[in-house]
Amino acid sequence: MPYLWAEQHQPSTEADLVVAKKKIGEVKDFLGSSAHGRRLLVLKGPAGCGKASVLCCLAADLGFELVEWSPAMRGSRSQASAQPAGESLADAFLRFVAQADRYRCLEPSSSPAPSSSDFSRPASRPRIALVRDFPFTLLESGPGEASKGSSVFIERFTAMVNSGAVQRAVFCFNDAREDHKLVTRLLAHVDSRAVATVMFDSVPRTFAQRALDGAARAEGLPPGAVDTLALSMECGGDLRHAMNALQLAAGGVSRVAVNGTGRGGRGRGKIQRQPSRGEEGDAEKASPVDSGLRPQSLGIFHALGRLLWCKRVPPTSPGIVDLEIATPVAEGLPAAKRRKKTAAAVGEPKQLAYEQLVPKARRPPLYFVPEEVIANSSVEPGMLVNWLFTNAPRFYGDIGDLAEFSASLAESDVWGSSSSSGWSPSFQGSQAVSGFALEELAASVQVRSLLDANLHPVPPSFNDPFGAQSHSESSGPSGGLAFNMARPLMWDVARHRNRRQEELAGLMATAGPLALGSLSASPRVVLRTLPFVHLLLVASRGAHASLRNLPHALMKLIMDLSAPIDGETLRAGVAEASQARSQFGGGHDPDPGEKMPATWVALPEDPIEEI
Amino acid sequence: MAMLWVDKHRPKTLAEMDYHKDLSARLQRIAVSGEMPHMLICGPSGAGKSTRVHALLREIYGQGAEMVKVETRTVAPNPNTPSNTVDIQVVVSNHHLQLTPSDIGRKDRAVVMQLIKEVASHPPLGGHTFKVVVIDEAGSLSSDAQAALRRTMERYMKTCRIILLSDSASKIIPPLRSRCLPIRIGAPSNEEIQLVLQKVSSSEGVKLAPELGHKIAEKCGRDVRRALLLLEMVHTQANSPSLSKDVGLPTEAWNLAIEKVAKKILQEQSPRMAMEVRGNVYELLLGCLPADFIVKELVLKLMADQKNDVVKQKALAAAAHFESTMRQGSKDIFHIEAFVLRFMADYRASMGTR
Numbered sequence: 021m022p023y024l025w026a027e028q029h030q031p032s033t034e035a036d037l038v039v040a041k042k043k044i045g046e047v048k049d050f051l052g053s054s055a056h057g058r059r060l061l062v063l064k065g066p067a068g069c070g071k072a073s074v075l076c077c078l079a080a081d082l083g084f085e086l087v088e089w090s091p092a093m094r095g096s097r098s099q100a101s102a103q104p105a106g107e108s109l110a111d112a113f114l115r116f117v118a119q120a121d122r123y124r125c126l127e128p129s130s131s132p133a134p135s136s137s138d139f140s141r142p143a144s145r146p147r148i149a150l151v152r153d154f155p156f157t158l159l160e161s162g163p164g165e166a167s168k169g170s171s172v173f174i175e176r177f178t179a180m181v182n183s184g185a186v187q188r189a190v191f192c193f194n195d196a197r198e199d200h201k202l203v204t205r206l207l208a209h210v211d212s213r214a215v216a217t218v219m220f221d222s223v224p225r226t227f228a229q230r231a232l233d234g235a236a237r238a239e240g241l242p243p244g245a246v247d248t249l250a251l252s253m254e255c256g257g258d259l260r261h262a263m264n265a266l267q268l269a270a271g272g273v274s275r276v277a278v279n280g281t282g283r284g285g286r287g288r289g290k291i292q293r294q295p296s297r298g299e300e301g302d303a304e305k306a307s308p309v310d311s312g313l314r315p316q317s318l319g320i321f322h323a324l325g326r327l328l329w330c331k332r333v334p335p336t337s338p339g340i341v342d343l344e345i346a347t348p349v350a351e352g353l354p355a356a357k358r359r360k361k362t363a364a365a366v367g368e369p370k371q372l373a374y375e376q377l378v379p380k381a382r383r384p385p386l387y388f389v390p391e392e393v394i395a396n397s398s399v400e401p402g403m404l405v406n407w408l409f410t411n412a413p414r415f416y417g418d419i420g421d422l423a424e425f426s427a428s429l430a431e432s433d434v435w436g437s438s439s440s441s442g443w444s445p446s447f448q449g450s451q452a453v454s455g456f457a458l459e460e461l462a463a464s465v466q467v468r469s470l471l472d473a474n475l476h477p478v479p480p481s482f483n484d485p486f487g488a489q490s491h492s493e494s495s496g497p498s499g500g501l502a503f504n505m506a507r508p509l510m511w512d513v514a515r516h517r518n519r520r521q522e523e524l525a526g527l528m529a530t531a532g533p534l535a536l537g538s539l540s541a542s543p544r545v546v547l548r549t550l551p552f553v554h555l556l557l558v559a560s561r562g563a564h565a566s567l568r569n570l571p572h573a574l575m576k577l578i579m580d581l582s583a584p585i586d587g588e589t590l591r592a593g594v595a596e597a598s599q600a601r602s603q604f605g606g607g608h609d610p611d612p613g614e615k616m617p618a619t620w621v622a623l624p625e626d627p628i629e630e631i
Numbered sequence: 632m633a634m635l636w637v638d639k640h641r642p643k644t645l646a647e648m649d650y651h652k653d654l655s656a657r658l659q660r661i662a663v664s665g666e667m668p669h670m671l672i673c674g675p676s677g678a679g680k681s682t683r684v685h686a687l688l689r690e691i692y693g694q695g696a697e698m699v700k701v702e703t704r705t706v707a708p709n710p711n712t713p714s715n716t717v718d719i720q721v722v723v724s725n726h727h728l729q730l731t732p733s734d735i736g737r738k739d740r741a742v743v744m745q746l747i748k749e750v751a752s753h754p755p756l757g758g759h760t761f762k763v764v765v766i767d768e769a770g771s772l773s774s775d776a777q778a779a780l781r782r783t784m785e786r787y788m789k790t791c792r793i794i795l796l797s798d799s800a801s802k803i804i805p806p807l808r809s810r811c812l813p814i815r816i817g818a819p820s821n822e823e824i825q826l827v828l829q830k831v832s833s834s835e836g837v838k839l840a841p842e843l844g845h846k847i848a849e850k851c852g853r854d855v856r857r858a859l860l861l862l863e864m865v866h867t868q869a870n871s872p873s874l875s876k877d878v879g880l881p882t883e884a885w886n887l888a889i890e891k892v893a894k895k896i897l898q899e900q901s902p903r904m905a906m907e908v909r910g911n912v913y914e915l916l917l918g919c920l921p922a923d924f925i926v927k928e929l930v931l932k933l934m935a936d937q938k939n940d941v942v943k944q945k946a947l948a949a950a951a952h953f954e955s956t957m958r959q960g961s962k963d964i965f966h967i968e969a970f971v972l973r974f975m976a977d978y979r980a981s982m983g984t985r
Binding site: 417418426430513521582 | 634635676677701703720731733767768854856857860861863864867868881883884885886900901902903905906909913916917918919920921924953956957959960961962964965966968969972973975976979980
């Protein structure tokens, strides 16, 4: 019977959850105590980060019944509870949120409904209303009548929540711009004390891997049959996606225990031809697996390693280059962990010394074609460039080289990105350059300039202080040499920035044009007014004569915006990941912690493969 | 409703304006004449652009211009697909409409056209011959929208006047500039700001020591808005009706943050530090600071204590260059980092030769 692992392996208890403890605690608080008057919970977060899973687990643990909204339910219900057949979507939704079905005798339209304490509860467990796909059409602001409808709906909703008719309702929202807009609009006039908001971040990599390993074990996959690390890296925090990918990758692997105690992902794929690994047999057995995702997931790591290390084949002419010359010129750097065989080999690519690279025209050529590496990485060129950008500084020994690389990144970003933001119409019409070709060329230039600029290549000796990955790895038992590529943070930054801007715009609109002397959340306001509002609030301890009337949510947002340098948003994920790390290391589940470094430790050494 | 001092003590009429008296007189004459050209009003932020526009509107229309409300207008940018709509918040009175097109983004051309058409299609009330559309931050209009605007200006000239507000006239395309009466509102002088500060504090019943007034005026960078916010801030902090001269002046959080970044850059120039700085820049971006603003502030702070002219010149050149590439590109962080690295490399080189 076909099924999705993502559903099959949904966590069922709190212990199985791979979400930060703090967030779980916040949701638990909400469910456990409606006494605080919080009646509506809003969960926000990117897709696949476990919003609904957390809720399901906790609801089960705490003995709630979860009722999920679906628009289809309208029809069937109207028969069951003898509702008028033509009930509108808005009515149905509001009734659902208020769980009006509990009181069959009441007319759903008679609002505000009395609070539940006056009535004997139904025999079943207390219910939580869960709304995952919010009926957006209700808030759609069409011209004329429709927009009136939406404002009426918001009014009714607000009245309902404020009056206490909603007991326990949970709304899940995605992290898109529209969602933020919608939420701020929906909750604009709702009493802030009645609403709790929990923000989920995408699942940290270590967490995701743990979940994937768990699922793989439960499915009876031989350990290492599927490269969970690669999958967890690739999914970008979307665990559902990762699970589906896992299922795809595992398709065809026999579930019976296999003798090959696979050394994990890196031993396979294309590098298997490397004689020193001595894993041919194992690799052959696993090769059917490769049909699915393997080449892709290995591709990006290989491409990164190859490009970043910037090795070249030393000239074979007089004085065969000793390894000592090839290692970093700077004394302060700890010597790289070397492979024995590299030392002996002649013509093996390595990081060359500056002296061998200086006249650029005469330096040894590259031993690979960058464009092929890009193509083989099987990721979008733009994405590869983001990874390179994020990790490049650690491989550069000289700031001047790095500046040069960075400058050419910026240059090619100009024309490389113009395809997405739209050429001038005339250009588009002529079809001279298609957008994708341009993007590809830009990536090619960027990659080549990475290789071209680096005249002082060094092995990485420090970690990205903000890179969520590297940080957690280095504090782990294996030291810094595990897979230590930092994930690009651009998307996260953009995501949070968008969210804040949308929220700010929404909140300022509801606060009115007089509250802060401006209507829109323009940069001018962010720069000139809000910092002082923050200072005023701090100085007056929130009791400022005019500002204390601001909506609570707006105050909080202003506080957030005014603390730019503490980096809480970025570091939060890091801390949690490393926590999880230590927890795995000493705890009940030593497997992932111990095995992963073994499989990935050699990656930074840039495997030599035939392309 | 209680307001911030800046908004509370905003002059309502042209006669109440504290500085640029000659300009006020000229605007007054325009208002009295009952006829008005399109206007382009530019000047640095906090110099009183929108204050003057509001006073002018009041002068023309009387109290009616002050009865404003906020509306959400829904516009369908493409008449062929009426279901595809854009929401925009506008401030309207019976006589005027004010919008900030930077809220709209890419479809600003159609949206601005539609709104102006809407305004122009209803005849002006109260015996006036025209209504007014105020476009705030007109510099952020796309050139497409600006080009469309010149036609609209002529077509609806009969019933509708447009006032453009912008930081600098250079962001407005020449055809538009030539259709408007240009008015430049310069930043007030140090003394004028002190005058305003004294006036506001006395009407709030606060005694402001002249030295402190001087200090605030120095600090605010000739920005009245900032000066008044600082004043209120100091007042809240001191929590007493008289403000002595030795009160510390606070500063914006972003200011401190960018200063910290600049310090890091000057302290060490290495790939390692570059990576750390990148993290900090990410944080600044998370604070919703505009990317070009970050570059600008950063270069000013980096040059502040710089003795070497060559380094200064190179820093400025790099900042200008990467700011311009940033405008055309899409990944802000690339360009900010490129600037930081360029500066690091130049700075390091200059240290080596000395």
